[in-house]
Amino acid sequence: MTNEQQPTLPPITREIDLTPxxxxxxxxxxxxxxxGNAIEWFDYGIYGYLVVxxxxxxxxxxxxxxxxxxxxxxxxxxxxxxxxxLGGFILGPLGDRLGRQKVLVFTILMIxxxxxxxxxxxxxxxxxxxxxxxxxxxxMVQGFSAGGEYAGAAVFMSEHAPDNRRGFYGxxxxxxxxxxxxxAAILCTSLTLIVGEDGMMAGWWRLPFLVTLLLGFVALWMRxxxxxxxxxxxxxxxxxxxxxxxxxxxxxxxxxxxQLVKLIGFVILINVAFYLxxxxxxxxxxxxxxxxxxxxxxxxxxxxxxxxxxxxxLGALSDKIGRKPQLIIASLGFMVFSVPAIMLVNIDSIWxxxxxxxxxxxxxxxxxxxxxxxLPALFPTAVRYSxxxxxxxxxxxxxGGTAGAxxxxxxxxxGNVLVPGFYLAxxxxxxxxxxxxxxxxxxxxxxxxxxxxxxDHLRVAQGEKLIxxxxx
Numbered sequence: 001m002t003n004e005q006q007p008t009l010p011p012i013t014r015e016i017d018l019t020p021x022x023x024x025x026x027x028x029x030x031x032x033x034x035x036g037n038a039i040e041w042f043d044y045g046i047y048g049y050l051v052v053x054x055x056x057x058x059x060x061x062x063x064x065x066x067x068x069x070x071x072x073x074x075x076x077x078x079x080x081x082x083x084x085x086l087g088g089f090i091l092g093p094l095g096d097r098l099g100r101q102k103v104l105v106f107t108i109l110m111i112x113x114x115x116x117x118x119x120x121x122x123x124x125x126x127x128x129x130x131x132x133x134x135x136x137x138x139x140m141v142q143g144f145s146a147g148g149e150y151a152g153a154a155v156f157m158s159e160h161a162p163d164n165r166r167g168f169y170g171x172x173x174x175x176x177x178x179x180x181x182x183x184a185a186i187l188c189t190s191l192t193l194i195v196g197e198d199g200m201m202a203g204w205w206r207l208p209f210l211v212t213l214l215l216g217f218v219a220l221w222m223r224x225x226x227x228x229x230x231x232x233x234x235x236x237x238x239x240x241x242x243x244x245x246x247x248x249x250x251x252x253x254x255x256x257x258x259q260l261v262k263l264i265g266f267v268i269l270i271n272v273a274f275y276l277x278x279x280x281x282x283x284x285x286x287x288x289x290x291x292x293x294x295x296x297x298x299x300x301x302x303x304x305x306x307x308x309x310x311x312x313x314l315g316a317l318s319d320k321i322g323r324k325p326q327l328i329i330a331s332l333g334f335m336v337f338s339v340p341a342i343m344l345v346n347i348d349s350i351w352x353x354x355x356x357x358x359x360x361x362x363x364x365x366x367x368x369x370x371x372x373x374x375l376p377a378l379f380p381t382a383v384r385y386s387x388x389x390x391x392x393x394x395x396x397x398x399x400g401g402t403a404g405a406x407x408x409x410x411x412x413x414x415g416n417v418l419v420p421g422f423y424l425a426x427x428x429x430x431x432x433x434x435x436x437x438x439x440x441x442x443x444x445x446x447x448x449x450x451x452x453x454x455x456d457h458l459r460v461a462q463g464e465k466l467i468x469x470x471x472x
Contacts, residue, residue: 009459010447015162025227029160030169032222033153034176036108039215040149041177043115043142045184046208047077048279048404049297052287053197053205057123058132067412070287072132074280074405079136080143081401084393087147092389093245093252095148096236100156100385101226103148108223110145112216114138119209143401151389158376159229159384164319164443170372171315175308177368181278182304184208189297197293235381235449242382252383252390259378259451262437263391267375269331269431270367271400276420277360278304280404284345284420288411291348299353306358307365314369322442322467323374326366327435333363334428342421360424367431377441377452384446399427440468 018026047054055073095103118138124131153173161169187208195204242248252260278300285296318326337359344356379387403423410419439453443466446452456469 009455009462010445012163012443012445012464014164018162026160026162026169028222029226029229030157030172032219032226033104033157034173034179035215035219035222036104036111036149036176037153037173038176038180038183039108039115039212039219040111040146041180042184042215043111043180043212044077044279045181046188049184049188049282050200050205050208051077051283052293053200054135056201057125057205058135060124067408070283071405071408071412074283074408076132076136076139077279078401078405080139080146081397083140083143083397084147084401085390085397087144088151088389088391088393089147089249090245091148092151092386093242093248095152095155095385095389096242096248096383097245099228100152100159100232101223101228103385104152104156104226105220105223107145107149107152108216108219111142111149112212112219114141114145116210116213116216119206119212147393148389151392152385154372155376155385155388156226156229158373159231159381159446161373163445165316166373166377167318167323167370167442168312168316171312171369173372174315174368175311178304178308178311182301182308185282185297185301185304187211189294189301192294192297231381231447235447239382239449241449242386248383248386249390252379252386256379256383256387256451260387260391262434263375263378263387264395265434266327266431266438267392267395268399269334269427269434270371271396272403272427273334273360273364273367273424275400275403276407276424277357277364280407280420281345281357283404283408284411285353288408289346289348289417291353295350296353299350299357302354303357303361307361311365311369314366315373318370318373319442320467322440323370324435324438324440324468326370327374327438328432330363330366331428331432331435333366334360335425335432336428337363338424338428339418339421342418342424346417374438374441377444377446378438380449380451381446382449440466442467 015023051070051073055069059069059072091103091107118135121134122131154170157170157173158166191204191207192200236242240247241251281300282297285291285299286293314326341356341359344352375388375392376384407420407423411417441452444452456466459466460469
Protein backbone atom coordinates (compact mmCIF):
# COMPACT_ATOMS: atom_id res chain seq x y z
CA MET A 1 0.00 0.00 0.00
CA THR A 2 1.47 3.39 -0.98
CA ASN A 3 1.36 6.46 1.19
CA GLU A 4 -1.35 7.90 -1.07
CA GLN A 5 -3.48 4.79 -0.59
CA GLN A 6 -3.16 4.62 3.18
CA PRO A 7 -6.35 5.49 5.09
CA THR A 8 -6.48 8.77 6.96
CA LEU A 9 -5.89 8.05 10.63
CA PRO A 10 -7.35 10.14 13.44
CA PRO A 11 -4.61 12.41 14.80
CA ILE A 12 -3.24 11.69 18.25
CA THR A 13 -4.20 14.57 20.52
CA ARG A 14 -1.66 15.92 22.95
CA GLU A 15 -2.30 18.23 25.86
CA ILE A 16 -0.43 21.04 24.12
CA ASP A 17 -2.88 20.70 21.20
CA LEU A 18 -5.91 21.41 23.37
CA THR A 19 -7.44 24.86 23.55
CA PRO A 20 -7.89 26.44 27.00
CA UNK A 21 -11.60 25.60 26.82
CA UNK A 22 -10.86 21.96 25.92
CA UNK A 23 -8.39 21.68 28.81
CA UNK A 24 -10.99 23.12 31.18
CA UNK A 25 -13.61 20.67 29.87
CA UNK A 26 -11.23 17.72 30.22
CA UNK A 27 -10.36 18.58 33.81
CA UNK A 28 -14.00 19.19 34.68
CA UNK A 29 -14.88 15.80 33.21
CA UNK A 30 -12.16 14.10 35.26
CA UNK A 31 -13.42 15.80 38.43
CA UNK A 32 -17.03 14.79 37.72
CA UNK A 33 -15.98 11.21 37.07
CA UNK A 34 -13.70 11.00 40.09
CA UNK A 35 -16.19 12.28 42.67
CA GLY A 36 -18.78 9.72 41.61
CA ASN A 37 -16.17 7.01 41.78
CA ALA A 38 -15.17 8.22 45.25
CA ILE A 39 -18.77 7.93 46.45
CA GLU A 40 -19.17 4.43 45.02
CA TRP A 41 -16.07 3.20 46.83
CA PHE A 42 -16.89 5.19 49.97
CA ASP A 43 -20.02 3.03 50.10
CA TYR A 44 -18.08 -0.20 49.71
CA GLY A 45 -15.46 1.03 52.14
CA ILE A 46 -17.84 1.86 54.98
CA TYR A 47 -19.54 -1.51 54.58
CA GLY A 48 -16.16 -3.21 54.85
CA TYR A 49 -15.11 -1.22 57.90
CA LEU A 50 -18.50 -1.61 59.60
CA VAL A 51 -19.03 -5.27 58.71
CA VAL A 52 -18.16 -6.30 62.29
CA UNK A 53 -21.16 -4.28 63.55
CA UNK A 54 -23.44 -5.07 60.61
CA UNK A 55 -22.92 -8.79 61.15
CA UNK A 56 -24.00 -8.50 64.79
CA UNK A 57 -26.93 -6.15 64.16
CA UNK A 58 -28.43 -7.87 61.11
CA UNK A 59 -27.26 -11.49 61.08
CA UNK A 60 -26.93 -12.73 64.69
CA UNK A 61 -29.89 -15.09 64.78
CA UNK A 62 -28.74 -17.00 67.89
CA UNK A 63 -26.24 -16.71 70.74
CA UNK A 64 -23.96 -19.48 69.39
CA UNK A 65 -23.78 -18.30 65.77
CA UNK A 66 -19.97 -18.46 65.65
CA UNK A 67 -18.48 -17.12 62.39
CA UNK A 68 -21.82 -17.35 60.56
CA UNK A 69 -22.83 -13.67 61.05
CA UNK A 70 -19.58 -12.43 59.47
CA UNK A 71 -19.90 -14.88 56.60
CA UNK A 72 -23.52 -13.76 56.07
CA UNK A 73 -22.49 -10.10 56.17
CA UNK A 74 -19.80 -10.69 53.55
CA UNK A 75 -22.27 -12.73 51.50
CA UNK A 76 -24.62 -9.72 51.54
CA UNK A 77 -21.67 -7.61 50.40
CA UNK A 78 -21.26 -10.10 47.54
CA UNK A 79 -24.96 -9.95 46.59
CA UNK A 80 -24.55 -6.45 45.22
CA UNK A 81 -21.76 -7.75 43.01
CA UNK A 82 -23.95 -10.53 41.67
CA UNK A 83 -26.40 -7.86 40.46
CA UNK A 84 -23.68 -5.72 38.88
CA UNK A 85 -23.59 -7.70 35.61
CA LEU A 86 -27.30 -6.93 35.13
CA GLY A 87 -26.48 -3.26 35.51
CA GLY A 88 -23.60 -3.67 33.07
CA PHE A 89 -25.72 -5.47 30.48
CA ILE A 90 -28.40 -2.74 30.61
CA LEU A 91 -26.51 0.47 31.41
CA GLY A 92 -23.44 -0.23 29.23
CA PRO A 93 -25.30 -0.49 25.91
CA LEU A 94 -27.50 2.45 26.95
CA GLY A 95 -24.34 4.48 27.52
CA ASP A 96 -23.12 3.62 24.02
CA ARG A 97 -26.46 4.58 22.52
CA LEU A 98 -27.74 7.52 24.60
CA GLY A 99 -24.42 8.89 25.83
CA ARG A 100 -22.14 8.47 28.81
CA GLN A 101 -23.24 11.58 30.74
CA LYS A 102 -26.95 10.66 31.00
CA VAL A 103 -26.17 7.22 32.42
CA LEU A 104 -23.63 8.63 34.88
CA VAL A 105 -26.23 11.04 36.29
CA PHE A 106 -28.59 8.10 36.85
CA THR A 107 -25.99 5.88 38.50
CA ILE A 108 -24.78 8.45 41.03
CA LEU A 109 -28.37 9.27 42.01
CA MET A 110 -29.27 5.63 42.66
CA ILE A 111 -26.04 4.81 44.49
CA UNK A 112 -26.39 7.80 46.80
CA UNK A 113 -30.04 7.16 47.68
CA UNK A 114 -29.66 3.42 48.28
CA UNK A 115 -26.51 3.87 50.41
CA UNK A 116 -28.14 6.55 52.56
CA UNK A 117 -31.21 4.34 53.01
CA UNK A 118 -29.08 1.69 54.74
CA UNK A 119 -28.46 4.25 57.46
CA UNK A 120 -32.16 4.26 58.43
CA UNK A 121 -32.80 0.51 58.32
CA UNK A 122 -34.20 -1.30 61.37
CA UNK A 123 -31.96 -4.01 62.88
CA UNK A 124 -32.75 -7.68 63.44
CA UNK A 125 -33.61 -6.97 67.07
CA UNK A 126 -36.42 -4.58 66.08
CA UNK A 127 -37.63 -5.98 62.74
CA UNK A 128 -36.56 -9.63 62.70
CA UNK A 129 -35.78 -11.15 59.32
CA UNK A 130 -37.19 -8.10 57.55
CA UNK A 131 -34.00 -6.22 58.49
CA UNK A 132 -31.51 -8.41 56.57
CA UNK A 133 -33.98 -8.70 53.67
CA UNK A 134 -34.15 -4.91 53.31
CA UNK A 135 -30.37 -4.71 53.58
CA UNK A 136 -29.99 -7.23 50.77
CA UNK A 137 -32.49 -5.34 48.57
CA UNK A 138 -30.65 -2.05 49.01
CA UNK A 139 -27.34 -3.75 48.26
CA MET A 140 -28.91 -5.02 45.05
CA VAL A 141 -29.91 -1.49 44.01
CA GLN A 142 -26.36 -0.36 44.76
CA GLY A 143 -24.97 -3.22 42.70
CA PHE A 144 -27.19 -2.52 39.70
CA SER A 145 -26.18 1.16 39.69
CA ALA A 146 -22.51 0.37 40.23
CA GLY A 147 -22.74 -1.87 37.17
CA GLY A 148 -22.72 1.28 35.06
CA GLU A 149 -20.87 3.70 37.34
CA TYR A 150 -17.20 2.77 37.23
CA ALA A 151 -17.15 1.72 33.57
CA GLY A 152 -18.98 4.87 32.53
CA ALA A 153 -16.72 7.12 34.58
CA ALA A 154 -13.57 5.53 33.14
CA VAL A 155 -14.84 5.67 29.56
CA PHE A 156 -16.06 9.26 29.96
CA MET A 157 -12.71 10.32 31.39
CA SER A 158 -10.61 8.49 28.80
CA GLU A 159 -12.51 10.00 25.88
CA HIS A 160 -12.00 13.53 27.21
CA ALA A 161 -8.30 13.16 28.08
CA PRO A 162 -5.51 13.92 25.57
CA ASP A 163 -4.06 10.71 24.15
CA ASN A 164 -0.53 11.26 25.45
CA ARG A 165 -1.76 12.07 29.00
CA ARG A 166 -4.54 9.52 29.44
CA GLY A 167 -2.64 7.65 32.16
CA PHE A 168 -2.11 10.86 34.11
CA TYR A 169 -5.76 11.93 33.81
CA GLY A 170 -7.04 8.43 34.49
CA UNK A 171 -5.06 8.12 37.70
CA UNK A 172 -7.25 10.85 39.22
CA UNK A 173 -10.25 8.56 38.79
CA UNK A 174 -8.48 5.96 40.92
CA UNK A 175 -7.33 8.72 43.26
CA UNK A 176 -11.07 9.20 43.83
CA UNK A 177 -11.38 5.50 44.56
CA UNK A 178 -8.69 5.66 47.24
CA UNK A 179 -10.10 8.92 48.56
CA UNK A 180 -13.47 7.21 48.99
CA UNK A 181 -11.92 4.26 50.78
CA UNK A 182 -9.66 6.46 52.90
CA UNK A 183 -12.58 8.72 53.77
CA ALA A 184 -14.56 5.67 54.85
CA ALA A 185 -11.65 4.39 56.94
CA ILE A 186 -10.99 7.74 58.61
CA LEU A 187 -14.67 8.37 59.36
CA CYS A 188 -15.35 4.87 60.71
CA THR A 189 -12.13 4.74 62.73
CA SER A 190 -12.66 8.23 64.18
CA LEU A 191 -16.22 7.36 65.15
CA THR A 192 -15.03 4.19 66.87
CA LEU A 193 -12.41 6.16 68.80
CA ILE A 194 -14.92 8.83 69.86
CA VAL A 195 -18.00 6.76 70.76
CA GLY A 196 -16.39 3.35 71.35
CA GLU A 197 -17.60 0.00 70.07
CA ASP A 198 -20.66 0.16 72.34
CA GLY A 199 -21.59 3.51 70.84
CA MET A 200 -21.20 2.14 67.32
CA MET A 201 -23.49 -0.76 68.19
CA ALA A 202 -25.97 1.68 69.75
CA GLY A 203 -26.52 3.54 66.48
CA TRP A 204 -23.50 5.58 65.42
CA TRP A 205 -22.78 3.01 62.69
CA ARG A 206 -25.57 4.73 60.73
CA LEU A 207 -23.77 8.07 60.30
CA PRO A 208 -21.28 7.05 57.54
CA PHE A 209 -24.14 5.74 55.38
CA LEU A 210 -26.13 8.96 55.82
CA VAL A 211 -23.14 11.13 54.88
CA THR A 212 -23.33 9.64 51.37
CA LEU A 213 -26.52 11.60 50.66
CA LEU A 214 -24.72 14.94 50.96
CA LEU A 215 -21.81 13.72 48.82
CA GLY A 216 -24.27 12.44 46.24
CA PHE A 217 -25.93 15.83 45.82
CA VAL A 218 -22.52 17.43 45.16
CA ALA A 219 -21.66 14.77 42.55
CA LEU A 220 -25.08 15.10 40.91
CA TRP A 221 -24.61 18.86 40.59
CA MET A 222 -21.17 18.39 39.00
CA ARG A 223 -22.25 15.70 36.55
CA UNK A 224 -25.39 17.52 35.42
CA UNK A 225 -23.24 20.18 33.73
CA UNK A 226 -20.89 17.80 31.89
CA UNK A 227 -20.96 17.36 28.10
CA UNK A 228 -20.15 14.42 25.85
CA UNK A 229 -16.71 14.12 24.26
CA UNK A 230 -16.07 14.75 20.57
CA UNK A 231 -14.73 11.20 20.39
CA UNK A 232 -18.17 9.82 21.24
CA UNK A 233 -20.32 12.26 19.28
CA UNK A 234 -18.24 12.08 16.09
CA UNK A 235 -17.72 8.31 16.06
CA UNK A 236 -21.37 7.60 16.90
CA UNK A 237 -22.48 9.83 14.03
CA UNK A 238 -20.59 7.66 11.53
CA UNK A 239 -21.63 4.15 12.59
CA UNK A 240 -24.73 2.01 12.94
CA UNK A 241 -23.00 -0.34 15.39
CA UNK A 242 -24.77 1.33 18.32
CA UNK A 243 -27.99 2.41 16.59
CA UNK A 244 -29.81 0.90 19.58
CA UNK A 245 -28.74 -0.49 22.92
CA UNK A 246 -29.44 -4.00 21.65
CA UNK A 247 -27.37 -3.35 18.51
CA UNK A 248 -24.44 -2.17 20.62
CA UNK A 249 -24.62 -5.34 22.71
CA UNK A 250 -24.88 -7.58 19.63
CA UNK A 251 -21.92 -5.83 17.97
CA UNK A 252 -19.80 -6.36 21.07
CA UNK A 253 -20.57 -10.08 21.33
CA UNK A 254 -20.20 -10.81 17.59
CA UNK A 255 -17.16 -8.72 16.74
CA UNK A 256 -15.10 -8.33 19.93
CA UNK A 257 -15.38 -11.51 22.07
CA UNK A 258 -11.59 -11.77 22.31
CA GLN A 259 -11.27 -8.29 23.77
CA LEU A 260 -14.00 -9.13 26.26
CA VAL A 261 -12.16 -12.27 27.44
CA LYS A 262 -8.90 -10.32 27.84
CA LEU A 263 -10.62 -7.75 30.03
CA ILE A 264 -12.41 -10.37 32.15
CA GLY A 265 -9.13 -12.20 32.79
CA PHE A 266 -7.26 -9.15 33.98
CA VAL A 267 -10.15 -7.85 36.07
CA ILE A 268 -9.92 -11.06 38.12
CA LEU A 269 -6.60 -9.82 39.50
CA ILE A 270 -7.84 -6.23 39.89
CA ASN A 271 -10.85 -7.25 41.94
CA VAL A 272 -9.32 -9.99 44.06
CA ALA A 273 -6.46 -7.67 44.99
CA PHE A 274 -8.64 -4.63 45.53
CA TYR A 275 -11.29 -6.24 47.69
CA LEU A 276 -8.99 -8.45 49.72
CA UNK A 277 -6.50 -5.66 50.46
CA UNK A 278 -8.86 -2.71 50.99
CA UNK A 279 -12.22 -4.22 51.97
CA UNK A 280 -11.66 -7.64 53.54
CA UNK A 281 -8.43 -6.77 55.35
CA UNK A 282 -10.02 -4.78 58.24
CA UNK A 283 -12.18 -7.75 59.21
CA UNK A 284 -9.31 -10.20 58.61
CA UNK A 285 -6.99 -8.27 60.92
CA UNK A 286 -9.49 -7.72 63.74
CA UNK A 287 -12.02 -10.56 63.65
CA UNK A 288 -9.90 -13.37 62.16
CA UNK A 289 -6.45 -12.60 63.60
CA UNK A 290 -7.64 -10.85 66.75
CA UNK A 291 -5.63 -7.65 66.27
CA UNK A 292 -7.06 -4.40 67.69
CA UNK A 293 -9.82 -2.82 65.57
CA UNK A 294 -8.46 0.72 65.75
CA UNK A 295 -4.83 -0.33 65.15
CA UNK A 296 -5.87 -2.52 62.21
CA UNK A 297 -7.94 0.24 60.63
CA UNK A 298 -5.17 2.78 61.06
CA UNK A 299 -2.73 0.47 59.28
CA UNK A 300 -5.04 0.47 56.28
CA UNK A 301 -5.50 4.24 56.45
CA UNK A 302 -1.75 4.86 56.40
CA UNK A 303 -1.22 2.54 53.42
CA UNK A 304 -4.12 4.11 51.51
CA UNK A 305 -2.77 7.62 52.09
CA UNK A 306 0.64 6.54 50.77
CA UNK A 307 -1.08 5.00 47.74
CA UNK A 308 -2.87 8.31 47.12
CA UNK A 309 0.47 10.12 47.11
CA UNK A 310 2.08 7.88 44.48
CA UNK A 311 -0.89 6.97 42.26
CA UNK A 312 -0.78 10.08 40.04
CA UNK A 313 3.01 9.85 39.41
CA LEU A 314 2.54 6.18 38.50
CA GLY A 315 -0.27 7.06 36.10
CA ALA A 316 1.94 9.69 34.47
CA LEU A 317 4.79 7.16 34.28
CA SER A 318 2.59 4.80 32.25
CA ASP A 319 2.24 7.55 29.63
CA LYS A 320 6.02 7.49 29.20
CA ILE A 321 6.97 3.81 29.46
CA GLY A 322 3.65 2.19 28.50
CA ARG A 323 0.91 0.40 30.44
CA LYS A 324 2.14 -3.17 29.94
CA PRO A 325 5.48 -2.91 31.80
CA GLN A 326 3.77 -1.68 34.97
CA LEU A 327 0.99 -4.25 34.76
CA ILE A 328 3.44 -7.12 34.18
CA ILE A 329 5.60 -6.11 37.17
CA ALA A 330 2.53 -5.80 39.42
CA SER A 331 1.14 -9.18 38.33
CA LEU A 332 4.48 -10.89 38.98
CA GLY A 333 4.67 -9.11 42.33
CA PHE A 334 1.38 -10.59 43.49
CA MET A 335 2.45 -14.04 42.31
CA VAL A 336 5.71 -13.98 44.28
CA PHE A 337 5.15 -11.78 47.33
CA SER A 338 1.50 -12.29 48.38
CA VAL A 339 2.11 -15.17 50.78
CA PRO A 340 5.16 -13.55 52.46
CA ALA A 341 3.15 -10.32 52.83
CA ILE A 342 0.27 -12.14 54.56
CA MET A 343 2.82 -13.84 56.85
CA LEU A 344 4.00 -10.39 57.92
CA VAL A 345 0.40 -9.26 58.50
CA ASN A 346 -0.12 -12.21 60.85
CA ILE A 347 2.52 -10.93 63.26
CA ASP A 348 0.86 -8.88 66.01
CA SER A 349 2.91 -5.73 65.44
CA ILE A 350 1.86 -2.48 63.82
CA TRP A 351 5.17 -2.35 61.94
CA UNK A 352 4.90 -5.82 60.40
CA UNK A 353 1.24 -5.14 59.56
CA UNK A 354 2.30 -1.97 57.75
CA UNK A 355 5.07 -3.83 55.94
CA UNK A 356 2.79 -6.66 54.80
CA UNK A 357 -0.08 -4.46 53.71
CA UNK A 358 2.42 -2.01 52.19
CA UNK A 359 3.83 -4.70 49.88
CA UNK A 360 0.36 -5.61 48.66
CA UNK A 361 -0.62 -1.93 48.42
CA UNK A 362 2.39 -1.13 46.23
CA UNK A 363 1.51 -3.74 43.62
CA UNK A 364 -2.17 -2.79 43.83
CA UNK A 365 -1.50 0.91 43.20
CA UNK A 366 0.71 0.02 40.22
CA UNK A 367 -2.33 -1.66 38.70
CA UNK A 368 -5.09 0.78 39.56
CA UNK A 369 -3.01 3.80 38.49
CA UNK A 370 -3.27 2.58 34.88
CA UNK A 371 -6.56 0.67 34.53
CA UNK A 372 -8.78 3.69 33.81
CA UNK A 373 -6.57 4.41 30.81
CA UNK A 374 -5.95 0.77 29.83
CA LEU A 375 -9.34 -0.95 29.94
CA PRO A 376 -11.41 1.56 27.90
CA ALA A 377 -8.74 1.30 25.20
CA LEU A 378 -9.54 -2.39 24.69
CA PHE A 379 -12.65 -1.46 22.67
CA PRO A 380 -13.68 0.88 19.83
CA THR A 381 -15.93 3.86 20.62
CA ALA A 382 -19.21 2.28 19.47
CA VAL A 383 -19.06 -0.49 22.09
CA ARG A 384 -16.55 0.93 24.58
CA TYR A 385 -19.06 1.43 27.42
CA SER A 386 -20.74 -1.93 26.73
CA UNK A 387 -17.50 -3.88 26.61
CA UNK A 388 -16.07 -2.32 29.74
CA UNK A 389 -19.30 -2.50 31.77
CA UNK A 390 -20.23 -6.07 30.83
CA UNK A 391 -16.76 -7.60 31.04
CA UNK A 392 -15.74 -5.74 34.18
CA UNK A 393 -18.92 -6.52 36.08
CA UNK A 394 -19.09 -10.18 35.08
CA UNK A 395 -15.59 -10.67 36.42
CA UNK A 396 -16.30 -8.55 39.48
CA UNK A 397 -19.47 -10.48 40.33
CA UNK A 398 -17.67 -13.82 40.29
CA UNK A 399 -14.29 -12.93 41.76
CA GLY A 400 -14.50 -9.50 43.39
CA GLY A 401 -17.50 -9.28 45.69
CA THR A 402 -17.16 -12.93 46.67
CA ALA A 403 -13.48 -12.62 47.67
CA GLY A 404 -14.17 -11.68 51.28
CA ALA A 405 -16.82 -14.36 51.87
CA UNK A 406 -14.75 -17.09 50.17
CA UNK A 407 -11.59 -16.25 52.11
CA UNK A 408 -13.50 -15.98 55.39
CA UNK A 409 -15.07 -19.39 54.73
CA UNK A 410 -11.77 -21.00 53.69
CA UNK A 411 -9.93 -19.66 56.73
CA UNK A 412 -12.74 -20.91 59.00
CA UNK A 413 -12.88 -24.38 57.41
CA UNK A 414 -9.14 -24.99 56.98
CA GLY A 415 -7.75 -23.03 59.90
CA ASN A 416 -5.03 -21.73 57.56
CA VAL A 417 -4.70 -17.96 58.01
CA LEU A 418 -2.44 -17.72 54.93
CA VAL A 419 -5.37 -18.43 52.58
CA PRO A 420 -5.59 -14.78 51.39
CA GLY A 421 -1.95 -14.93 50.28
CA PHE A 422 -2.45 -18.04 48.16
CA TYR A 423 -5.67 -16.57 46.73
CA LEU A 424 -3.86 -13.38 45.70
CA ALA A 425 -0.97 -15.33 44.15
CA UNK A 426 -3.38 -17.34 41.99
CA UNK A 427 -5.09 -14.14 40.85
CA UNK A 428 -1.68 -12.69 40.02
CA UNK A 429 -0.97 -15.60 37.68
CA UNK A 430 -4.26 -15.11 35.83
CA UNK A 431 -3.62 -11.37 35.55
CA UNK A 432 -0.10 -11.95 34.22
CA UNK A 433 -1.35 -14.24 31.45
CA UNK A 434 -4.02 -11.70 30.48
CA UNK A 435 -1.63 -8.75 30.32
CA UNK A 436 0.62 -10.63 27.92
CA UNK A 437 -2.27 -10.64 25.40
CA UNK A 438 -2.83 -6.86 25.59
CA UNK A 439 -1.78 -4.44 22.88
CA UNK A 440 0.18 -1.46 24.15
CA UNK A 441 -2.24 1.49 24.05
CA UNK A 442 -0.26 4.27 25.74
CA UNK A 443 -0.41 7.33 23.47
CA UNK A 444 -2.85 5.73 21.03
CA UNK A 445 -5.93 7.57 19.78
CA UNK A 446 -9.33 6.36 20.97
CA UNK A 447 -11.03 7.83 17.93
CA UNK A 448 -11.87 6.31 14.58
CA UNK A 449 -14.01 3.43 15.88
CA UNK A 450 -11.17 0.89 15.78
CA UNK A 451 -9.53 -1.03 18.61
CA UNK A 452 -6.72 1.29 19.80
CA UNK A 453 -3.33 -0.18 18.96
CA UNK A 454 -4.63 -2.25 16.05
CA UNK A 455 -3.49 0.40 13.56
CA ASP A 456 0.05 0.73 14.94
CA HIS A 457 1.67 -0.57 11.75
CA LEU A 458 -0.07 2.13 9.71
CA ARG A 459 0.93 4.87 12.12
CA VAL A 460 4.55 3.68 12.24
CA ALA A 461 4.58 3.53 8.43
CA GLN A 462 3.59 7.19 8.23
CA GLY A 463 6.33 8.19 10.66
CA GLU A 464 4.65 8.27 14.09
CA LYS A 465 6.62 7.14 17.13
CA LEU A 466 4.58 4.98 19.48
CA ILE A 467 5.58 3.27 22.72
CA UNK A 468 6.19 -0.44 22.14
CA UNK A 469 4.91 -0.32 18.55
CA UNK A 470 6.13 -2.79 15.92
CA UNK A 471 5.69 -2.28 12.20
CA UNK A 472 4.22 -5.14 10.20
